[in-house]
Amino acid sequence: MSSKTGVLLINLGTPDSPSVSDVRSYLSQFLNDPRVIDIPWLLRKILVNGIIVPFRAPKSAKVYKKLWTENGSPLLYHSVNVKNLLQKELEGTHDVYLAMRYKNPSIPSVLEEMRKKNYDRLIIVPMFPQYASASTGSALDEVMRVIRTWWVIPELKIISQYYDHPLYIKGFEERGKQHNLAEYDHILFSYHGLPERQVDKVYDSDLCANHNCEHEVDEDNKYCYKATCYATTRLLAEKLNIPKEKYTVCFQSRLDKKWLEPFSDKVVEDCARKGMKKILVFSPAFTADCLETTIEIGEEYQEIFEEHGGEKVQLVESLNSHPLWIECLKDIVLKN
Ligand SMILES: C=CC1=C(C)c2cc3[nH]c(cc4nc(cc5[nH]c(cc1n2)c(C)c5CCC(=O)O)C(CCC(=O)O)=C4C)c(C)c3C=C
Numbered sequence: 001m002s003s004k005t006g007v008l009l010i011n012l013g014t015p016d017s018p019s020v021s022d023v024r025s026y027l028s029q030f031l032n033d034p035r036v037i038d039i040p041w042l043l044r045k046i047l048v049n050g051i052i053v054p055f056r057a058p059k060s061a062k063v064y065k066k067l068w069t070e071n072g073s074p075l076l077y078h079s080v081n082v083k084n085l086l087q088k089e090l091e092g093t094h095d096v097y098l099a100m101r102y103k104n105p106s107i108p109s110v111l112e113e114m115r116k117k118n119y120d121r122l123i124i125v126p127m128f129p130q131y132a133s134a135s136t137g138s139a140l141d142e143v144m145r146v147i148r149t150w151w152v153i154p155e156l157k158i159i160s161q162y163y164d165h166p167l168y169i170k171g172f173e174e175r176g177k178q179h180n181l182a183e184y185d186h187i188l189f190s191y192h193g194l195p196e197r198q199v200d201k202v203y204d205s206d207l208c209a210n211h212n213c214e215h216e217v218d219e220d221n222k223y224c225y226k227a228t229c230y231a232t233t234r235l236l237a238e239k240l241n242i243p244k245e246k247y248t249v250c251f252q253s254r255l256d257k258k259w260l261e262p263f264s265d266k267v268v269e270d271c272a273r274k275g276m277k278k279i280l281v282f283s284p285a286f287t288a289d290c291l292e293t294t295i296e297i298g299e300e301y302q303e304i305f306e307e308h309g310g311e312k313v314q315l316v317e318s319l320n321s322h323p324l325w326i327e328c329l330k331d332i333v334l335k336n
């Protein structure tokens with residue numbers, strides 16, 4: 001029997017390969033998740049399996065083919081590197097595992113490996129700094145669904161968010177300092193978007209619009225994704241001395257109109273229309289580079305910007321395996 005603690009890092013997941021069938025299978029698992037498409041069961045089945053997945057899979061597969069490297073999908077290989085580096089830091093006291101919410105390595109298969117080790121304690125760390133039900137909530141939901149079937153349930157610690165962790169902020173600050181900020185006309189903090197309906201659901205019979213989420217985090221809005229995205233931005237802007245008028249918070253990857261605004265692609269277009277030539281884009285909701293950063297920001301926004309007279313959209317590299325990100329995760333584990 002082991003007296004160590006088991007640590008489970010969880011990231012979103014990526015297709016097993018960029019083939020249309022693997023992308024279809026990934027999108028189907030992802031979008032059939034009731035925390036992602038939060039509509040009644042039958043409607044979700046019809047919409048996702050009948051419309052979204054069949055149309056989206058071939059298009060997404062083309063984009064995944066561009067993203068794919070000899071090491072596979074960046075989201076997975078960066079996450080594996082983080083897991084290995086964190087394991088080195090915690091050798092002797094903690095065993096570190098990595099699972100993906102969708103596809104592989106799956107949460108049930110990794111938890112089964114962990115169950116057999118009979119740990120006294122498990123620490124579950126989703127790799128999403130800002131809480132959203134569609135990301136953190138879904139990963140934790142899946143962990144609990146599996147663990148509730150175990151005969152022995154060990155001591156369990158769940159990490160819900162860390163949008164203001166000083167080492168997470170410092171990691172992105174260092175990434176930002178790899179660029180000469182003064183060279184850029186404007187700076188975007190582009191977060192993964194969410195349906196407004198899902199943001200509102202963290203409030204008991206109230207709406208996000210009735211809170212001061214763009215300016216403060218308090219007891220009522222502390223799990224509001226919009227509020228924590230703005231809070232992360234304020235901390236980063238302060239550390240990097242970026243004045244308010246020189247940056248914009250925006251939300252990318254929307255699937256329909258009623259998602260958090262302003263939309264990143266529209267902000268990119270507006271910047272170009274205003275005559276800006278160079279913009280720098282941070283994407284702090286992603287701790288590893290992936291389709292949404294490398295392709296959506298690095299390539300698609302570049303095209304939009306150029307089409308409207310701009311010149312360069314520069315993506316700030318994600319944390320990937322930055323030593324401060326490993327330090328951040330180590331700190332989270334050791335404090336818990
Ligand atoms: C910050 C974490 C994420 C949240 C919150 C999130 C919400 C969310 N996403 C979709 C739909 C898609 N997202 C896709 C890719 C994708 N999403 C995240 C993270 C969050 N998503 C990551 C890290 C990635 C990249 C994965 C990779 O393999 O690199 C995709 C697939 C790509 C595509 O076809 O465009 C979809 C679809 C919804 C609907 C949603 C909340 C409701």
Ligand SMILES: [Fe+2]
Nearest residue numbers: 012192253292
């Ligand atoms: Fe997503």
Ligand SMILES: [Fe+2]
Nearest residue numbers: 208213221224
């Ligand atoms: Fe809010």
